[in-house]
Amino acid sequence: MKPETNFAELIGSRICHDLISPVGAINNGIELIQMTAPSLGPEMALISESVTNASARIRFFRIAFGAAGKQMVGRTEITSILKDVYANTRLTAVWGPDEAQPRQRLRLTFLALLCMETGMPYGGRIEVSQDGDHIIIKGHADKFKIEETLWKILDGTQSFDDPLRPAQVQFGFLPFLAAQDGFTIDVEANDERVTIRI
Numbered sequence: 001m002k003p004e005t006n007f008a009e010l011i012g013s014r015i016c017h018d019l020i021s022p023v024g025a026i027n028n029g030i031e032l033i034q035m036t037a038p039s040l041g042p043e044m045a046l047i048s049e050s051v052t053n054a055s056a057r058i059r060f061f062r063i064a065f066g067a068a069g070k071q072m073v074g075r076t077e078i079t080s081i082l083k084d085v086y087a088n089t090r091l092t093a094v095w096g097p098d099e100a101q102p103r104q105r106l107r108l109t110f111l112a113l114l115c116m117e118t119g120m121p122y123g124g125r126i127e128v129s130q131d132g133d134h135i136i137i138k139g140h141a142d143k144f145k146i147e148e149t150l151w152k153i154l155d156g157t158q159s160f161d162d163p164l165r166p167a168q169v170q171f172g173f174l175p176f177l178a179a180q181d182g183f184t185i186d187v188e189a190n191d192e193r194v195t196i197r198i
Contacts, residue, residue: 006067013066020058027051049088056084063103064110065173072100082113090123097130104181105135105198111177112137112196114170115154119144119194139194146189154196155187 082093124141152158186197
């Protein structure tokens with residue numbers, strides 16, 4: 001066994017891979033029910049919305065926490081995932097780059113989006129753009145919730161001594177992967193603006 005085998009990433013990929021099929025099957029079943037009985041009421045709409053969101057989250061997490069090969073991910077797939085993930089939430093994510101993205105860098109971008117979510121619990125708009133070889137993620141909101149320690153961990157100006165909570169794992173995982181993959185992270189986070197440049 002290779003010593004560099006990353007079991008955490010492989011486990012993430014395996015879980016997402018195994019969950020996406022049954023969740024997709026549930027969604028297909030709901031669509032069939034709606035075709036035969038379209039007026040089943042708000043209960044079916046709630047189930048359908050929840051399944052769609054679960055499917056989108058699994059697709060999102062598969063990229064963010066799974067193993068990243070050298071394959072490219074096209075704009076259509078990326079925007080489809082983001083549209084479904086942020087549907088019916090307080091956040092809007094706008095994907096700017098037209099080019100397909102290397103899965104390795106897209107993984108970093110999706111982790112950065114999870115960091116943005118943490119800093120924007122009251123909602124807002126997240127814009128992703130590309131500047132040469134860099135991806136820029138900007139958060140726009142009327143109000144941010146910035147936990148300074150987490151954002152300092154993200155840009156490498158502070159190490160974390162206390163264990164991160166599950167909801168904060170992206171703040172440790174993103175700089176670890178970025179360093180491993182040869183990327184640097186620049187962060188500007190305050191009460192008026194949040195920007196992550198990878």
